Amino acid sequence: MEHGVGDINLIMSRFLLLIFLIFVYGGDGTNAQDKFYFSKNPRDASVAEGRPATLRCEVSSGSGIEYYWALNGEPVPNTTRRHQVGPDLVITRADRARDSGEFACIARNASTGFSLTSLAASLDVQCEYLSISPSLRLSVSLCAQPVPCTALKSGG
Known part of the structure:
Protein backbone atom coordinates (compact mmCIF):
# COMPACT_ATOMS: atom_id res chain seq x y z
CA MET A 1 0.00 0.00 0.00
CA ASN A 31 -6.07 20.17 32.10
CA ALA A 32 -2.33 19.75 32.82
CA GLN A 33 -2.28 22.93 34.91
CA ASP A 34 -4.95 21.38 37.19
CA LYS A 35 -2.60 18.60 38.23
CA PHE A 36 -1.60 19.79 41.67
CA TYR A 37 -1.89 18.22 45.10
CA PHE A 38 -1.51 19.26 48.72
CA SER A 39 2.15 18.96 49.65
CA LYS A 40 1.31 20.31 53.12
CA ASN A 41 -2.10 19.58 54.69
CA PRO A 42 -3.23 21.45 57.79
CA ARG A 43 -2.68 19.50 61.03
CA ASP A 44 -4.78 19.07 64.15
CA ALA A 45 -3.72 21.52 66.85
CA SER A 46 -4.52 22.56 70.40
CA VAL A 47 -4.26 26.17 71.53
CA ALA A 48 -5.10 28.00 74.74
CA GLU A 49 -7.95 30.45 74.40
CA GLY A 50 -6.70 33.93 73.58
CA ARG A 51 -3.40 32.63 72.17
CA PRO A 52 -2.32 32.69 68.50
CA ALA A 53 -2.47 29.69 66.18
CA THR A 54 -1.44 29.11 62.56
CA LEU A 55 -2.86 26.45 60.25
CA ARG A 56 -0.60 25.74 57.27
CA CYS A 57 -1.25 24.38 53.80
CA GLU A 58 0.58 24.29 50.50
CA VAL A 59 0.13 22.74 47.07
CA SER A 60 2.70 21.26 44.71
CA SER A 61 2.26 24.00 42.11
CA GLY A 62 2.22 27.53 43.50
CA SER A 63 1.67 29.42 40.26
CA GLY A 64 -1.82 30.77 39.66
CA ILE A 65 -3.25 29.20 42.82
CA GLU A 66 -5.66 31.05 45.11
CA TYR A 67 -6.23 29.82 48.66
CA TYR A 68 -9.12 30.19 51.03
CA TRP A 69 -10.25 28.44 54.19
CA ALA A 70 -13.45 26.86 55.49
CA LEU A 71 -14.51 26.12 59.07
CA ASN A 72 -17.08 23.33 59.40
CA GLY A 73 -17.82 23.71 55.68
CA GLU A 74 -18.42 27.49 55.80
CA PRO A 75 -16.02 30.03 54.25
CA VAL A 76 -13.74 31.82 56.74
CA PRO A 77 -13.79 35.58 56.08
CA ASN A 78 -10.55 37.51 56.58
CA THR A 79 -10.69 39.72 59.69
CA THR A 80 -8.06 41.26 61.96
CA ARG A 81 -8.48 38.31 64.34
CA ARG A 82 -8.46 35.55 61.73
CA HIS A 83 -6.77 36.12 58.35
CA GLN A 84 -4.59 34.56 55.67
CA VAL A 85 -0.87 35.10 55.26
CA GLY A 86 -0.09 33.49 51.91
CA PRO A 87 -1.85 30.12 51.97
CA ASP A 88 -1.75 29.86 55.79
CA LEU A 89 -4.56 30.81 58.18
CA VAL A 90 -3.44 32.92 61.14
CA ILE A 91 -5.65 33.21 64.20
CA THR A 92 -4.33 36.01 66.41
CA ARG A 93 -6.57 35.23 69.42
CA ALA A 94 -8.18 31.78 69.49
CA ASP A 95 -11.79 31.76 70.66
CA ARG A 96 -13.54 28.56 71.77
CA ALA A 97 -16.93 29.64 70.48
CA ARG A 98 -15.72 30.84 67.07
CA ASP A 99 -12.68 28.68 66.27
CA SER A 100 -13.43 25.16 67.49
CA GLY A 101 -14.14 22.73 64.69
CA GLU A 102 -12.82 21.33 61.42
CA PHE A 103 -10.75 23.64 59.21
CA ALA A 104 -10.00 22.86 55.56
CA CYS A 105 -7.80 24.68 53.07
CA ILE A 106 -9.16 25.10 49.54
CA ALA A 107 -6.70 25.66 46.67
CA ARG A 108 -8.18 26.97 43.42
CA ASN A 109 -6.55 27.37 40.02
CA ALA A 110 -7.34 31.01 39.18
CA SER A 111 -7.40 30.46 35.40
CA THR A 112 -9.46 27.26 35.19
CA GLY A 113 -11.52 27.36 38.39
CA PHE A 114 -10.43 23.82 39.30
CA SER A 115 -10.17 23.42 43.09
CA LEU A 116 -9.00 20.89 45.66
CA THR A 117 -9.87 20.69 49.34
CA SER A 118 -7.27 19.58 51.88
CA LEU A 119 -7.74 17.03 54.59
CA ALA A 120 -9.60 18.59 57.53
CA ALA A 121 -7.73 19.66 60.64
CA SER A 122 -9.34 20.23 63.98
CA LEU A 123 -8.46 23.15 66.24
CA ASP A 124 -9.05 22.37 69.90
CA VAL A 125 -9.30 25.67 71.81
CA GLN A 126 -8.68 24.96 75.49
CA CYS A 127 -8.92 26.91 78.71
CA GLU A 128 -5.66 28.02 80.23
CA TYR A 129 -5.17 27.46 83.95
CA LEU A 130 -2.77 29.21 86.32
CA SER A 131 -1.48 27.63 89.53
CA ILE A 132 -0.53 30.02 92.31
CA SER A 133 1.59 27.70 94.53
CA PRO A 134 2.56 23.99 94.54
CA SER A 135 1.10 23.19 98.00
CA LEU A 136 -2.12 25.18 97.65
CA ARG A 137 -3.27 25.42 94.08
CA LEU A 138 -5.67 28.14 93.18
CA SER A 139 -6.57 27.45 89.58
CA VAL A 140 -8.05 30.25 87.57
CA SER A 141 -9.63 29.43 84.24
CA LEU A 142 -8.77 32.04 81.67
CA CYS A 143 -11.55 30.97 79.31
CA ALA A 144 -13.92 33.71 78.36
CA GLN A 145 -16.84 31.32 77.88
CA PRO A 146 -19.05 30.71 79.59
CA VAL A 147 -17.71 32.52 82.69
CA PRO A 148 -14.23 32.59 84.25
CA CYS A 149 -14.11 30.21 87.21
CA THR A 150 -11.84 29.40 90.13
CA ALA A 151 -11.14 26.12 91.88
CA LEU A 152 -9.30 25.73 95.17
CA LYS A 153 -7.33 22.49 95.38
CA SER A 154 -5.05 21.49 98.24
CA GLY A 155 -2.09 19.15 97.99
CA GLY A 156 -0.21 17.83 94.96
Missing part, protein backbone atom coordinates in the same frame (compact mmCIF):
# COMPACT_ATOMS: atom_id res chain seq x y z
CA GLU A 2 1.51 3.26 -1.10
CA HIS A 3 0.94 6.59 0.59
CA GLY A 4 1.28 9.88 -1.16
CA VAL A 5 2.89 12.98 0.32
CA GLY A 6 -0.58 14.35 1.18
CA ASP A 7 -1.44 11.21 3.16
CA ILE A 8 1.82 11.38 5.12
CA ASN A 9 1.23 15.07 5.91
CA LEU A 10 -2.30 14.29 7.12
CA ILE A 11 -1.04 11.42 9.32
CA MET A 12 1.74 13.63 10.74
CA SER A 13 -0.62 16.53 11.47
CA ARG A 14 -3.07 14.19 13.28
CA PHE A 15 -0.19 12.63 15.23
CA LEU A 16 1.07 16.08 16.30
CA LEU A 17 -2.46 17.10 17.29
CA LEU A 18 -2.76 13.96 19.41
CA ILE A 19 0.58 14.67 21.13
CA PHE A 20 -0.52 18.26 21.78
CA LEU A 21 -3.84 17.16 23.29
CA ILE A 22 -2.11 14.61 25.54
CA PHE A 23 0.28 17.34 26.70
CA VAL A 24 -2.47 19.90 27.36
CA TYR A 25 -5.04 17.56 28.91
CA GLY A 26 -2.69 15.06 30.53
CA GLY A 27 -4.23 12.10 28.78
CA ASP A 28 -7.10 11.72 31.28
CA GLY A 29 -9.40 14.57 30.33
CA THR A 30 -8.06 17.06 32.88
